[in-house]
Amino acid sequence: MTRLFAGTPFDIPPQCEDCGKPETECVCTPEEKAQAEAKRQREADRLPPEKQTARISVQKRKGGRKATVVEGLTAKANDLPELLTKLQAACGSGGTVKPKQDLIEIQGDHAATVGSTLTGLGFKVKPTR
Incomplete structure (x- = not known):
């Protein structure tokens, strides 16, 4: 364990919620991100x-x-x-x-x-x- 944040969430680069790639390699367009966010919001608004x-x-x-x-x-x-x-x-x-x-x-x-x-x-x- 030589790194300060080894094994913590800070050690892992942030990933895109849509494509799963690291944010530096993400190829999602802003329209795709907006559509995915709208879909997540609709799912959150659903009642059982x-x-x-x-x-x-x-x-x-x-x-x-x-x-x-x-x-x-x-x-x-x-x-x-x-x-x-x-x-x-x-x-x-x-x-x-x-x-x-x-x-x-x-x-x-x-x-x-x-x-x-x-x-x-x-x-x-x-x-x-």
Whole structure:
């Protein structure tokens, strides 16, 4: 042990969080670093499903059609498009995400299926009428 900082974090050169290379050899562009930082921030803002409550309702639309609406899950705390894909696969139906209103719409009356799917994913479910 001839070096003063041998074996401490100061002995190791700092590394880039994105590419893993030492900072002196890093080839990441500023845009890549900004995208990676934004992704890390989104992941940090996510809430676990156990801490969220989804409100499920069935709304009647024009032409007598029905739509199952899931509210209470914020776009900032969830990956709503991924959740929509899982719900569509479970229901065998189409749907859409409206991130400005923080809601997911599934075509048809699928409240029971959506509720059981969300419960299986760990969300708390509260049906509304």
